[in-house]
Amino acid sequence: MKTTISTLFIAAMIAVLAGCSSKGGTTDGSGVAVEDRSLGGAGGVVTGGAAGASSFEGMSLNDPNSPLSRRVIYFEYDSAEISTADRDTLAAHAGYLAANPGQRIMLEGHTDERGSREYNIALGDRRGLSVERVLELNGVGAGQTTVVSYGEEKPAADGHSDAAWRLNRRVEIVYQ
Amino acid sequence: MNRYLRTLLLFLLLASSTAQAALTIEITQGVEGAVPIAVVPFGWTDQAVSAPENISAIISADLNRSGRFAALPDRDLVAFPTEGESVQFKNWRMVNVDYLVIGRINPAAGGQFDVQFQLFDVLRGSQVAGYSLTTSRADLRRVAHHISDIIYEEITGDRGAFNTQIAYVTTSGSAKNRTYTLLVADSDGYNPQTILTSAQPLMSPSWSPDAQRVAYVSFEQKTAEIYLQEIGTGKRRKLASFKGINGAPAWSPDGRHLALTLSRDGNPEIYSMDVQSGALSRLTRNAAIDTEPAWMPDGRSLVFTSDRGGSAQLYKIPATGGSAQRLTFEGKYNAGADISPDGRRIAMVHGERGRYRIAVLDLDSGRMRVLTDGSLDESPSFAPNGSMIIYATGAGNREVLAGVSVDGRFRQRFSLQAGNVREPVWSPFGK
Numbered sequence: 001m002k003t004t005i006s007t008l009f010i011a012a013m014i015a016v017l018a019g020c021s022s023k024g025g026t027t028d029g030s031g032v033a034v035e036d037r038s039l040g041g042a043g044g045v046v047t048g049g050a051a052g053a054s055s056f057e058g059m060s061l062n063d064p065n066s067p068l069s070r071r072v073i074y075f076e077y078d079s080a081e082i083s084t085a086d087r088d089t090l091a092a093h094a095g096y097l098a099a100n101p102g103q104r105i106m107l108e109g110h111t112d113e114r115g116s117r118e119y120n121i122a123l124g125d126r127r128g129l130s131v132e133r134v135l136e137l138n139g140v141g142a143g144q145t146t147v148v149s150y151g152e153e154k155p156a157a158d159g160h161s162d163a164a165w166r167l168n169r170r171v172e173i174v175y176q
Numbered sequence: 177m178n179r180y181l182r183t184l185l186l187f188l189l190l191a192s193s194t195a196q197a198a199l200t201i202e203i204t205q206g207v208e209g210a211v212p213i214a215v216v217p218f219g220w221t222d223q224a225v226s227a228p229e230n231i232s233a234i235i236s237a238d239l240n241r242s243g244r245f246a247a248l249p250d251r252d253l254v255a256f257p258t259e260g261e262s263v264q265f266k267n268w269r270m271v272n273v274d275y276l277v278i279g280r281i282n283p284a285a286g287g288q289f290d291v292q293f294q295l296f297d298v299l300r301g302s303q304v305a306g307y308s309l310t311t312s313r314a315d316l317r318r319v320a321h322h323i324s325d326i327i328y329e330e331i332t333g334d335r336g337a338f339n340t341q342i343a344y345v346t347t348s349g350s351a352k353n354r355t356y357t358l359l360v361a362d363s364d365g366y367n368p369q370t371i372l373t374s375a376q377p378l379m380s381p382s383w384s385p386d387a388q389r390v391a392y393v394s395f396e397q398k399t400a401e402i403y404l405q406e407i408g409t410g411k412r413r414k415l416a417s418f419k420g421i422n423g424a425p426a427w428s429p430d431g432r433h434l435a436l437t438l439s440r441d442g443n444p445e446i447y448s449m450d451v452q453s454g455a456l457s458r459l460t461r462n463a464a465i466d467t468e469p470a471w472m473p474d475g476r477s478l479v480f481t482s483d484r485g486g487s488a489q490l491y492k493i494p495a496t497g498g499s500a501q502r503l504t505f506e507g508k509y510n511a512g513a514d515i516s517p518d519g520r521r522i523a524m525v526h527g528e529r530g531r532y533r534i535a536v537l538d539l540d541s542g543r544m545r546v547l548t549d550g551s552l553d554e555s556p557s558f559a560p561n562g563s564m565i566i567y568a569t570g571a572g573n574r575e576v577l578a579g580v581s582v583d584g585r586f587r588q589r590f591s592l593q594a595g596n597v598r599e600p601v602w603s604p605f606g607k
Contacts, residue, residue: 114532116512116525116554117379117599118424118437119481119488121400122444122465125421129443148399149421153377158350160552160570 061175067092073131075169077112078123080130087134093173094138101141106174107131109149110156112165117151124149131171198592199365199577201241205587210246211331213239214273217250218293219258219280227281228289229316231323235277237364238324238338241579242563243586245328248273260294265301273298277327281316288312291319295327305330317366337561338363341603343371343381343390344577348595358392360407363559363602365590371405379599382425382434387606391415391425391434402436404451415449426469426478428495435459435469435478446480448495459497468512471495473519479503481511490524490537504537506544512554516562521582523547523556523565534567536582547584557602566590566600 061068070089073082082090097103109124109131128147135145157164215236220227239245254267258280268276279293294306305326311319318339325336340363348355356378361368372378376395383390391404400422405412416422420439427434434449438456444467446459460466464484471478475495482491482500488511491500504510509527516522519539526535526546534548534556550569557566562582569578571589575596579588591597 113552115488115509115527116468116481118468119465119511121421121423122437122439122467125439125444126465147420150377150395153379153395154351154354156351160573 061096068096071173073127073171073173074166075127075171077114077165077169080123080126082130082134090131090134091138094135094140097135097144098139098141101144104144104146104176106172106176107145107147108154108172108174109147109151110154110168110170110172111152112168113152113155113160114165117153120151121149122151124151127169127171131173198359198361198368199590199597200593201237201365201588201590203240203243203586203588204578205585206246207243207581207586210244211275212246212248212273213275213277213327213331214248214253214268214271215239215277216253216256216258216279218278218291221282228313229281229320231279231281231291231293231316231320232277234317234320234364235324235327238321238336239327241364241588242328242336242338243581243588244332244563260303260306263296265296265298268298275304275327275331277323279323284310289316291316291323293323295330317362321362321364334563335561335605337559337563337602337605340560340605341387342557342566343383343599343601343603344597345378345381345599346592346595346597347575358390360390360603369407371407371410380424381599381601382427383601383603384427385429385431385604385606387603391427393423393425402434404434415451415454421467424468426471428471429473429475435471437467437469446478446493457497459493459495460500470513470515470522472515473517479513479515479522481513488527490522503539504544507535510535512556514556514558514565516558516582517560518562521558521562523558523567525554525556534565534580536565545584547580547582548578550578553578555599555601557600559602560605566602568598568600 063069067089073086107128109128111120111123125147128149132145132147136142155168157167215232217232236247239247248271252271254271257263257278276296276298277293282290284290288310290308290310292308295304297304309319321338324338328336341360342363343360346357346359355373355375357373358371358378358381359368360371371390374394374396378392378394380393381390388408389404389406391402393400394403401414402416402422402425403412404415416436418438418440421437421444424437425434432451434451436447436449437444438447443463444465446466446469448457448459462484464482466480466482468481469478477492477494479490479492481488488509490503490510490513492503493500507526507528510524512525514523522537524535525532531551533546533550533553535544535546537544553567553569555568564579564581566577566579569576575598577590577597577600
């Protein structure tokens with residue numbers, strides 16, 4: 001049940017993000033603007049060395065089966081540690097970004113509502129920086145990422161339960 | 177007078193006043209030993225037009241809201257004198273009030289009003305104070321609050337804080353579509369004034385010492401920035417927009433500096449900015465989170481939140497920088513400090529066993545006392561006379577404000593009719 005909810009949530013997030021994508025884009029038949037970033041068939045792109053870059057060359061940002069479709073990293077209470085599964089997701093993003101040095105992303109850090117607000121801004125920032133560090137270790141250029149913390153100010157889930165709090169302790173990867 | 181009657185009285189008083197309150201105030205825990213006082217409706221001679229303001233209702237509500245007075249409801253008043261000569265003290269002794277307030281409003285030249293009042297000691301049968309004030313219609317509520325201040329000070333010996341304001345943030349909507357608004361209202365909830373409305377978060381309002389300006393954090397450019405806005409004119413300028421966090425602005429007691437949190441050098445640190453020149457000086461230097469600066473009233477040091485010891489705790493540092501001294505040792509989480517006006521107490525968010533409540537640390541004794549009993553209490557702010565702490569809490573699924581007297585015996589709640597309210601900050605006395 002939990003997996004279904006997270007999948008649905010992620011799908012919802014993608015729908016929101018796709019709707020919010022900025023520069024350029026084509027409209028597919030359903031009227032939703034879709035950015036075409038697929039590399040397949042466009043000719044090889046030479047990338048400098050980050051591990052795994054070559055295996056993600058062919059991936060589209062909009063492929064729901066690709067790890068690139070996972071755009072939210074979750075955290076434990078009062079922690080900025082990234083799980084092993086999330087490290088794999090971040091490696092996928094890093095591969096894509098390293099292969100596309102012109103592509104920029106925002107890393108938006110968030111916390112749950114407990115505790116004081118400005119301290120939570122700092123915690124959200126720490127989470128964003130933690131994700132940024134993993135990406136950089138995997139070959140992403142410093143100029144490609146910007147960290148913003150919203151602390152507890154923009155919860156994904158309204159509500160005052162553990163379930164809501166778990167959904168709010170997150171970093172969102174937003175492709176620009 | 178029992179608590180139920182007092183609550184009913186407060187709602188009746190609010191309903192009968194001419195202006196609209198943004199925040200409704202409900203007393204949730206009364207105090208025994210509150211001074212019984214009768215405030216008689218002020219005389220108004222013009223039959224054709226109703227009185228421009230219900231002065232006695234404002235005064236009664238003020239005195240009740242302080243927790244130190246119990247004002248007799250209008251229907252228990254035994255007489256309605258408006259002149260000193262008409263007062264019969266034996267009437268008032270029969271209803272067990274210690275003090276009596278009477279007064280009159282009269283139209284004056286130029287569309288102004290003369291307001292006169294007298295405060296009597298019922299037991300002694302003598303006048304304690306009497307004043308005459310001339311004012312415009314727009315300032316009548318302020319004059320009523322000023323009268324409350326005079327009464328409060330004459331009887332308790334302490335300075336009243338009725339002529340003050342609170343800044344606060346409201347939100348409405350839900351996850352996908354929120355509106356954030358920063359407002360300033362009179363401390364009785366009336367005359368709300370919008371400072372800014374935004375689709376992006378607004379937070380951390382801070383009053384200038386003259387109560388004329390407010391600094392705040394706005395995410396309107398999709399990143400945190402600090403603005404400074406004049407309340408009267410609405411004019412504002414951007415004070416800080418450095419890379420990373422710009423947060424927690426805190427005005428120095430002399431109004432010349434703003435302490436703030438910046439992460440431009442890699443992680444959140446406390447800085448002090450000269451408000452005029454923008455010159456920055458850095459106060460903390462370490463890899464931990466350092467944020468939420470609060471000035472001691474003598475301007476010589478600041479209290480702030482740091483997790484340099486492994487968990488969020490309060491520390492103190494000289495205003496010129498230097499080594500930090502830890503202040504809190506009880507509880508796994510202490511943050512969001514506000515200093516009492518006399519510098520002897522610190523209110524904070526205190527986390528223990530999964531609950532976040534407001535606690536007060538007494539700096540003289542080192543003792544910490546938990547004052548509230550919610551589970552998500554935050555943003556404590558002292559009244560400028562040190563008598564009460566206003567803070568944010570939850571009521572069911574809504575965010576509301578609450579007040580507690582510093583001894584914990586008196587409590588009240590401030591709520592909006594619709595939407596959530598958070599981050600209350602009580603203004604200084606100002607001019």
